Structure formats: structure tokens, C-alpha cells
Amino acid sequence: MSIAVTRQDDVVIRFAGDSGDGMQITGNQFTDTTALVGNDLATFPDFPAEIRAPAGTRAGVSGFQIRFSSTDIYTAGDIPDVLVAMNAAALIVNYKDVAPGGIIIANTGNFTERDLQKAKLATNPLEDGTLDGYRVIAIDINARVTEALAGSPLTSKDVLRCKNFYVLGLMYWLYSRPLEPTLEWLAAKFAKKQDLADANRTALRAGYNSGDIHEVFQGRYEVVPVENALPGTYRNIMGNHAVALGLVAGAELAGLKLFLGSYPITPATDILQHLAELKEFGVITCQMEDEIAGICTAIGASYAGMLGCTTTSGPGLALKTEAIGLAIMTELPLVIVDVQRAGPSTGLPTKVEQADLLQSLFGRNSDAPLPIIACATPADAFDCAVEACRIAVQYMTPVILLSDNYIANGAEPWRLPEMDKLPHFPAAQVTDPAGYAPYARDGKLARPWAVPGTPGLEHRIGGLEKEHITGNVSHNPENHQLMSELRRDKVLGVRDTIPTPEVSGPREADLLVVGWGSTYGAIRSGTERLRRERNVSVAHLHLRHLWPLANGLDEIFARYKQILVPELNMGQLSRLLQGEYPDHRFLHYGKVKGKPFTAREIREKITAVLEGKS
Amino acid sequence: MSAVQLTPKDLKSDQEVRWCPGCGDYAILNATQAALAEIGVPREKMTIISGIGCSSRFPYYMGCYGFHGIHGRAAAIATGTKTANPDLSVWVVTGDGDAMSIGGNHLIHTMRRNVDLKILMFNNQIYGLTKGQYSPTSPAGLKTKTSPFGSVDLPFNPINLALGSGATFVARTVDTNPKHIKSTLLAAAAHKGVAFVEIWQNCVIFNDGAWKDWSTKDARAERTIDLQPGQPLVYGKDNEKGLRISGGEVEVVAAADADVWDPTTAAPLAYVMAYLDEREDLPHALGIFRQHDKPTYDAAVKEQVDALTAKKGKGDLKKLIYTKDAWQVG
Ligand code: SF4
Numbered sequence: 030m031s032i033a034v035t036r037q038d039d040v041v042i043r044f045a046g047d048s049g050d051g052m053q054i055t056g057n058q059f060t061d062t063t064a065l066v067g068n069d070l071a072t073f074p075d076f077p078a079e080i081r082a083p084a085g086t087r088a089g090v091s092g093f094q095i096r097f098s099s100t101d102i103y104t105a106g107d108i109p110d111v112l113v114a115m116n117a118a119a120l121i122v123n124y125k126d127v128a129p130g131g132i133i134i135a136n137t138g139n140f141t142e143r144d145l146q147k148a149k150l151a152t153n154p155l156e157d158g159t160l161d162g163y164r165v166i167a168i169d170i171n172a173r174v175t176e177a178l179a180g181s182p183l184t185s186k187d188v189l190r191c192k193n194f195y196v197l198g199l200m201y202w203l204y205s206r207p208l209e210p211t212l213e214w215l216a217a218k219f220a221k222k223q224d225l226a227d228a229n230r231t232a233l234r235a236g237y238n239s240g241d242i243h244e245v246f247q248g249r250y251e252v253v254p255v256e257n258a259l260p261g262t263y264r265n266i267m268g269n270h271a272v273a274l275g276l277v278a279g280a281e282l283a284g285l286k287l288f289l290g291s292y293p294i295t296p297a298t299d300i301l302q303h304l305a306e307l308k309e310f311g312v313i314t315c316q317m318e319d320e321i322a323g324i325c326t327a328i329g330a331s332y333a334g335m336l337g338c339t340t341t342s343g344p345g346l347a348l349k350t351e352a353i354g355l356a357i358m359t360e361l362p363l364v365i366v367d368v369q370r371a372g373p374s375t376g377l378p379t380k381v382e383q384a385d386l387l388q389s390l391f392g393r394n395s396d397a398p399l400p401i402i403a404c405a406t407p408a409d410a411f412d413c414a415v416e417a418c419r420i421a422v423q424y425m426t427p428v429i430l431l432s433d434n435y436i437a438n439g440a441e442p443w444r445l446p447e448m449d450k451l452p453h454f455p456a457a458q459v460t461d462p463a464g465y466a467p468y469a470r471d472g473k474l475a476r477p478w479a480v481p482g483t484p485g486l487e488h489r490i491g492g493l494e495k496e497h498i499t500g501n502v503s504h505n506p507e508n509h510q511l512m513s514e515l516r517r518d519k520v521l522g523v524r525d526t527i528p529t530p531e532v533s534g535p536r537e538a539d540l541l542v543v544g545w546g547s548t549y550g551a552i553r554s555g556t557e558r559l560r561r562e563r564n565v566s567v568a569h570l571h572l573r574h575l576w577p578l579a580n581g582l583d584e585i586f587a588r589y590k591q592i593l594v595p596e597l598n599m600g601q602l603s604r605l606l607q608g609e610y611p612d613h614r615f616l617h618y619g620k621v622k623g624k625p626f627t628a629r630e631i632r633e634k635i636t637a638v639l640e641g642k643s
Numbered sequence: 644m645s646a647v648q649l650t651p652k653d654l655k656s657d658q659e660v661r662w663c664p665g666c667g668d669y670a671i672l673n674a675t676q677a678a679l680a681e682i683g684v685p686r687e688k689m690t691i692i693s694g695i696g697c698s699s700r701f702p703y704y705m706g707c708y709g710f711h712g713i714h715g716r717a718a719a720i721a722t723g724t725k726t727a728n729p730d731l732s733v734w735v736v737t738g739d740g741d742a743m744s745i746g747g748n749h750l751i752h753t754m755r756r757n758v759d760l761k762i763l764m765f766n767n768q769i770y771g772l773t774k775g776q777y778s779p780t781s782p783a784g785l786k787t788k789t790s791p792f793g794s795v796d797l798p799f800n801p802i803n804l805a806l807g808s809g810a811t812f813v814a815r816t817v818d819t820n821p822k823h824i825k826s827t828l829l830a831a832a833a834h835k836g837v838a839f840v841e842i843w844q845n846c847v848i849f850n851d852g853a854w855k856d857w858s859t860k861d862a863r864a865e866r867t868i869d870l871q872p873g874q875p876l877v878y879g880k881d882n883e884k885g886l887r888i889s890g891g892e893v894e895v896v897a898a899a900d901a902d903v904w905d906p907t908t909a910a911p912l913a914y915v916m917a918y919l920d921e922r923e924d925l926p927h928a929l930g931i932f933r934q935h936d937k938p939t940y941d942a943a944v945k946e947q948v949d950a951l952t953a954k955k956g957k958g959d960l961k962k963l964i965y966t967k968d969a970w971q972v973g
Pocket residue numbers: 661662663665666667668697698767771772845846847848849
């Protein structure tokens with residue numbers, strides 16, 4: 030018997046289950062295999078807010094969405110075509126997002142009376158008509174896995190823990206993906222636990238084979254590789270990992286060793302963990318007693334001649350505020366990575382928002398300017414981290430690199446940089462006492478970097494205002510004015526080394542959509558589709574550099590009749606742009622739901638603006 | 644490190660020293676310059692890192708590298724500097740407010756990690772720079788501008804805090820005895836690991852005479868005892884009295900019957916000596932409370948980096964980026 034294989038161009042699958050069901054592993058395996066198949070892809074893991082929400086409850090649902098395609102894509106997709114729901118809670122939390130007529134695979138093994146109760150359901154949604162209009166595939170995965178693993182030495186509890194691989198196998202069958210990458214991964218992962226490796230392999234194969242045997246699906250699908258992908262070498266990368274690699278690369282390109290002083294905080298901790306592995310690169314990681322010590326050790330290390338770096342999220346950035354001022358005053362290179370999360374105070378630590386832009390710009394006492402850049406996608410995070418290192422070293426300044434939860438935990442194929450094309454920006458540490466002055470300045474207004482251990486350059490720095498050139502403590506009014514201007518102008522001077530960003534879309538149009546950070550994908554795909562399908566007069570401008578703003582933006586803004594600024598906040602870039610370019614009007618479009626924009630939301634907003642409805 | 648001979652003058656900077664006339668900081672500065680000149684470290688490898696407060700202006704007056712940090716954070720900044728370059732001799736200068744109040748967290752963690760830093764904490768029991776408010780070492784009842792009816796805070800015992808945090812070298816000295824400061828700092832410099840040195844310091848303006856019951860020459864003889872390795876626990880004008888510890892109690896005995904002090908002991912005797920501060924009938928202890936050998940943080944960090952580099956070979960950026968799971972397009 031043969032089952033027809035239909036071609037699809039673009040598919041969104043959401044895996045959802047209890048936090049203990051291994052949905053993140055399932056999603057990551059599906060992602061890695063899909064990358065190897067040659068599809069473009071984007072992922073969006075959605076972690077539960079509570080670490081140990083009771084099993085089976087709505088609060089404990091963990092999700093992983095992957096979109097994969099035969100063409101270039103920019104987001105993890107708005108609407109799942111397929112939902113895998115491992116229990117009743119996962120189904121009820123997610124089913125409304127699924128496309129009408131979409132596939133819902135439900136594990137009936139976890140729809141017992143008790144499961145329904147835990148999910149706060151009076152009736153079984155598989156039977157009460159809730160899912161009318163969807164193609165529901167009900168499988169008792171618990172029973173199937175138990176059958177498949179009959180005779181396994183594992184306990185029945187451990188047997189059930191293999192059910193995520195059964196589901197993975199089934200999805201591999203449905204979308205014609207090879208099993209080998211996951212089989213190899215299992216072999217390596219459980220090299221020392223053969224029983225587990227065997228059981229998961231068996232579950233994976235059983236799931237795959239069930240597609241053929243049980244005829245639960247009417248057909249299979251295939252999503253062929255992207256044809257016109259840019260030639261090159263690719264790998265799959267998540268944002269936090271890309272930042273870590275970019276920092277290592279940035280330090281090496283500066284001819285320095287990397288020092289990370291940090292403190293664990295969601296969702297930035299992975300960067301510290303990745304860098305802690307890389308001792309052979311001379312990377313020093315210090316997990317300190319708090320956020321303040323994290324940045325202060327980094328400042329102390331930069332003072333000693335390393336490239337100091339600290340990683341955090343919004344609440345941690347707030348704690349580091351005073352020390353950032355010290356780095357500005359002492360004019361030492363420093364990279365501060367803020368992986369933004371949602372809400373003030375503790376807020377929604379596992380959800381996305383891009384609301385630390387104004388904190389980054391202005392969240393310090395007095396006039397304390399520093400350069401800010403933001404990454405757009407997981408792969409872009411590598412380039413941005415390198416760029417942050419470049420600016421920090423060339424301008425002797427702290428730099429804030431903004432990422433966010435969506436980038437940090439999202440994945441996409443990364444076209445690897447050609448190593449000989451990476452920029453080099455060797456740090457110039459001075460050694461010659463002749464003419465040395467701690468606060469003399471070069472063409473970029475950067476002061477010389479003289480590190481302890483260098484004979485003849487003994488000098489003192491600190492947080493008190495410095496006298497121009499000599500660096501001695503000065504309370505002179507004229508000097509403070511001058512130094513404030515120098516600090517401002519030095520940072521503004523960074524714009525001489527950054528390109529004017531390119532507009533995607535028409536040179537002139539009715540509407541320009543300006544974005545920054547992780548909204549890149551939704552805005553890019555929303556604007557492209559409106560142009561392609563409905564010939565809408567709209568263009569997209571993405572800003573990597575948030576401070577200083579690149580040269581030439583004024584001319585760009587002038588070419589568009591209206592300007593829309595979508596942001597995952599209550600109006601931050603729009604406010605900045607309105608202040609800097611008062612001749613233009615910037616229309617804010619905000620969303621603060623802990624979720625990224627969908628491309629559809631962007632399209633609808635654009636349409637509304639152009640129709641004069643907003 | 645080659646033996647370098649400096650004079651105290653080599654360690655003076657060109658900056659005018661600006662503490663109030665009569666401030667205890669002057670004596671500490673001079674004694675520190677005298678001590679550091681003798682530790683065999685060249686000027687360029689000495690770095691003084693401070694926080695905020697009167698004492699924290701110290702780096703400006705030293706002719707070596709210096710970093711005047713922000714309030715409370717000197718120990719954290721210094722941890723970064725020392726870990727980045729363990730070859731440097733890094734000294735932290737701080738005060739009771741800076742180290743034990745706003746910087747308390749960094750202080751205890753720096754001590755438990757055993758970072759090879761020398762921490763000099765000037766204790767004047769007052770906030771001097773902000774002109775006279777009670778500090779975390781002010782005695783209860785102290786009347787200050789923010790405690791006009793007497794402070795209701797109970798103070799830290801700095802020595803106990805250092806001991807409890809696991810500092811491997813804990814000592815105390817006093818601004819009225821430059822020779823003692825110098826010998827204490829030389830011992831701290833010779834110690835491999837964190838050294839916490841409390842220095843009783845007189846703030847002549849806002850808390851004058853806070854230590855006078857113990858710090859004047861006469862009071863020192865009768866009311867303090869100097870803990871020195873291998874020396875008997877004797878005190879008094881003619882060293883005629885001694886201390887003996889038995890059953891957790893300290894008793895005054897004839898000098899000949901005094902115990903011999905051993906700061907390297909694992910027994911909790913250093914705590915007993917710190918508690919003398921609470922006894923009116925017994926002398927307060929100066930000198931070296933504890934001197935233990937433990938691996939230092941900065942050396943351990945470097946060892947890991949060196950060992951992993953030796954094992955895996957120097958990191959290759961291209962290999963780090965171009966992993967096995969990469970694939971080719973076109
Ligand atoms: S205020 Fe007190 S501690 Fe400060 S310089 Fe004057 S005397 Fe010294």
C-alpha cells in the first residue's frame with residue numbers, strides 16, 4: 030500500500046505538552062533534522078512561566094513552534110498547521126491558534142477524567158464538539174509506546190517518558206524527514222545509558238512506522254529544500270549561543286581575551302553557560318555574587334587589559350546602572366548584553382518584550398551616553414556581538430547589546446561567516462611612556478588604554494570627573510562642560526563607522542515601517558507579502574544601531590508619506606525618533622502581551638494605517 | 644619576580660594629599676608606602692583599588708596604578724583585575740561603611756572565594772565623607788547626625804565577619820602604631836590568598852577618640868594584646884600579663900603561663916580572640932588572627948584555562964563556528 034506524498038511549501042507545527050513531556054527536545058530534534066534537509070526555518074519555544082507548575086495543568090504547558098519552508102522565511106509563523114497536544118491542558122491552551130481545517134494530533138492517553146479535571150475541563154474536548162472544523166487524529170500514545178517497549182528493562186514510568194520520541198517519529202513520517210540525525214543524537218546523548226538509548230530509538234521507529242501501518246493519515250507531505258538559498262555553509266543556531274560565539278570572535282578579532290562577569294538570570298543564563306565551556310579560548314567566566322559584581326569584575330578585567338563583558342536581562346541591567354556610569358567615566362571597553370524579557374520588576378521572565386531601549390539609552394544618573402545595538406534574529410546576534418566588541422574597543426566605551434527572549438531561544442539556519450572576511454579591529458594598548466596622558470584622545474576621541482603592569486604608565490582613574498588630557502580629578506566647571514561634550518561626541522562619532530541601513534522595498538512609498546530587534550521577521554514578511562500580493566506601497570527599514578542613529582535616516586524618512594513604528598513596548602523607538610527627527614511624524618504601534626508580533630498583525634495594522642483607520 | 648627595592652618616596656604620587664589635618668589616614672598612608680616599598684613588587688605591578696569614602700581617596704596618593712571605583716564595589720572590581728592578571732599585586736582600600744554596609748555582599752564573597760587581594764579596611768566607626776552618620780561598626784547608642792538620640796543598630800565585629808566568611812588571613816592594626824601597620828601589611832603581602840586587615844582609624848572631625856581607650860600608647864600596652872605567630876599571648880606595660888584559653892574561656896595568667904599564639908590552627912581560637920572586643924575586663928586583640936593556606940580563586944581560574952587549553956589545544960575560532968553539524972548549500 031502506498032500513501033500519497035503531497036508537496037507543501039510552508040508548514041508550521043506546534044508541539045505542546047506538559048513541561049515534563051520533553052517538548053523542547055522534540056522540537057529541537059525536529060529543527061535540527063529539518064535544517065539538514067535544507068529547509069529554511071524559524072522556531073519559537075514557549076516555556077511555562079512556573080518552573081514546577083503541577084503536572085497536567087494549563088500553567089504547566091510547554092510549547093515549541095517550528096515553521097519550515099521551501100523559501101526564505103522570517104518568522105516562526107502565525108498559525109500552526111499542525112498541533113501536537115500531549116495532554117488535555119496542552120490541547121485547550123493551544124487549539125484556538127490552529128488554522129481552520131488544520132491537523133490536531135491528540136494523545137488520548139492523557140485525556141482521562143483526572144486529566145480533564147487538572148485542565149479545568151468539564152467535558153472532553155475531543156468529544157464535545159470543541160474541535161469541529163479541525164482534522165483530529167486521536168492516538169493513545171501512552172498505550173502505543175507501552176506496546177512498542179514491551180520487554181524493555183525500563184520501569185513503566187520511564188517507558189512513558191519515551192512518548193515524545195514516538196511523536197517525533199510520527200511527525201518525521203508525516204513530513205518525510207530522515208530518522209538518522211536523531212538516531213545518532215540519541216546514541217551520543219545516551220552513550221552511557223544503553224537502555225534509554227534503545228528505548229527511545231524503538232519509540233522513534235514505532236512512531237514512524239505507525240504512520241504506514243495504522244493509516245491514521247490520509248497522506249504524507251514533503252517540504253523540499255530551499256532552492257535559491259545563498260550558497261555557503263550553514264548551521265542551526267539559537268540566539269544566546271550566537272551571542273556567545275560572537276563575543277569570543279569579537280575578542281579574538283580585537284586581539285584580546287574575553288572576560289565574562291555575570292550572574293544567572295532568565296533568559297540570559299545560556300550565554301554564561303556557553304562561554305564557561307570555552308576555556309581553551311582563554312575565556313574567563315566568573316559567576317559572581319550578584320549583577321553588580323558581574324559588571325564590576327568585567328570593568329576590573331577591562332582595566333587589566335581583557336575585553337570585559339557582562340550578560341543580563343532587564344532587572345539585572347537596572348542593577349548594573351551605576352557601574353555602567355563608572356565604565357563611561359573611566360572610558361574602558363565593556364560589552365553589556367541585555368536579553369530583554371517582559372514587564373517591569375520580575376514581570377514575565379520567560380516571555381518576550383523589547384522595552385529596555387529607553388533604559389539602555391537614559392537609565393543612568395546624569396548625561397551618560399553609550400552606543401546601543403540590537404540584534405534582529407538568532408543568526409544576526411553573532412554579527413551584532415562582533416560589532417559591539419568592535420565599538421567598545423575602538424571607542425573605549427561600554428556598549429549595550431540588546432537581544433530578547435524570542436531571539437535568545439529561537440533558532441534559524443545561520444549562514445556561517447567566511448573567516449577571512451570577518452572585520453579585524455586590533456585593540457591598541459599603549460606601552461610608550463613618551464607623551465602618555467591618561468585622557469588624551471585620538472581621532473575617534475578615544476583615550477589611550479594603558480593597563481597595569483606596563484612600566485612608566487602608572488596612573489589613576491576613577492568615577493570622579495577627570496581633567497581633560499591629564500585625567501587628574503577636576504572640579505573645574507569649564508572642564509566638566511568640556512568632558513561632558515567629549516563623552517557625548519565620542520559616542521555620536523560612532524556613526525562615522527556604521528553604514529546607513531538599507532530600505533527593503535520601494536525607495537519612495539506611502540508608508541515606511543521602521544523596526545528594531547526581533548520584530549524584524551514579522552515586519553519583513555508582513556511588508557513583503559503586502560507588496561507581493563496586493564501591491565501595497567510599503568517599505569521596511571530595520572535599525573541595528575539604536576544609538577547613535579546612523580547617518581542618512583532623515584533623508585530616508587523624508588521619502589515616505591507616513592512612518593509606522595511597531596514595537597513590543599508602549600512606545601520607545603517611536604519616542605526616540607520623534608525627538609531626534611521632529612520634522613517627521615512617527616506612529617507608534619505597540620504590543621505588550623509577552624508574545625512576538627505576528628506577520629498578520631503587522632499586515633492588518635499597515636492596511637488600517639493606509640486606509641486612514643488608525 | 645625579581646627582587647625590586649623601592650623607597651616609600653617611589654610610591655608617592657604627585658597629588659596633594661587632602662584629608663583633614665590630624666586624620667588617621669595620613670599615618671596609614673605613610674606606613675603603607677613604607678610597607679609596599681619592601682614587598683619586592685615593581686611599581687607598575689601594584690594596583691590600588693578603592694570604593695567611596697575618605698579612605699577611598701587613597702589610590703590618588705600612591706605612585707602606582709590606581710582605580711577609584713564606586714561605593715562598595717572595590718572588592719568586585721579588584722576581583723576582575725586580579726583574575727584577569729594574577730601577576731599584579733592588587734590592594735583594596737575601603738572603609739567600614741564602604742566595605743561592610745553597601746559593599747557587604749562583595750566583601751564576604753571575595754573573602755570566601757579567597758581571591759588573592761589585600762583588603763585594608765579603615766574602621767573609624769562613622770561616615771566621614773558625608774559628614775558624620777553612624778556606620779555598621781558604630782557602637783549602639785552612638786549619637787550622630789542621623790542618630791541624634793543614639794543609634795539603635797548593633798554593630799558588626801569586622802574580625803568575626805571576616806573569619807566567618809572564610810578569609811584565609813585576618814588581621815587588625817591601628818593608626819597610632821605605624822610600625823605595627825607596616826609589619827601587618829608585610830605579613831598580608833606575604834600571604835598567598837585574601838588578606839583582610841582591619842585598621843582602627845581615628846576620624847578627628849566626626850568621631851574623634853573612638854578608639855582612644857585602646858589606641859594611645861599607654862592604652863595599647865594595658866588594653867590590647869598583639870597576636871603574633873609563635874609568640875606568647877602577653878600584654879601589659881612590661882608584658883607581665885598573659886592569656887590562656889581553656890574550655891572556651893579566656894583567663895588572665897602570669898606571662899610565663901600564657902599560651903603561644905598560632906594563627907594557622909584549625910581550632911576556632913581566632914573567634915575567641917575576636918570576642919575579646921566584647922569584654923571590658925580583657926584586652927582587645929590586634930595582630931594576626933588567622934593565617935590559613937588555601938587555593939586562591941585567581942590561580943584556580945587560570946589553572947582551569949591552562950589545563951583545558953593544554954588538553955584541547957588552543958581554541959580555533961573557525962572550528963568553533965564550523966561545527967560537524969553544518970551543511971553546505973550551492
Ligand atoms: S572626615 Fe574624618 S576620616 Fe574623613 S578625612 Fe576628615 S578626619 Fe579623616
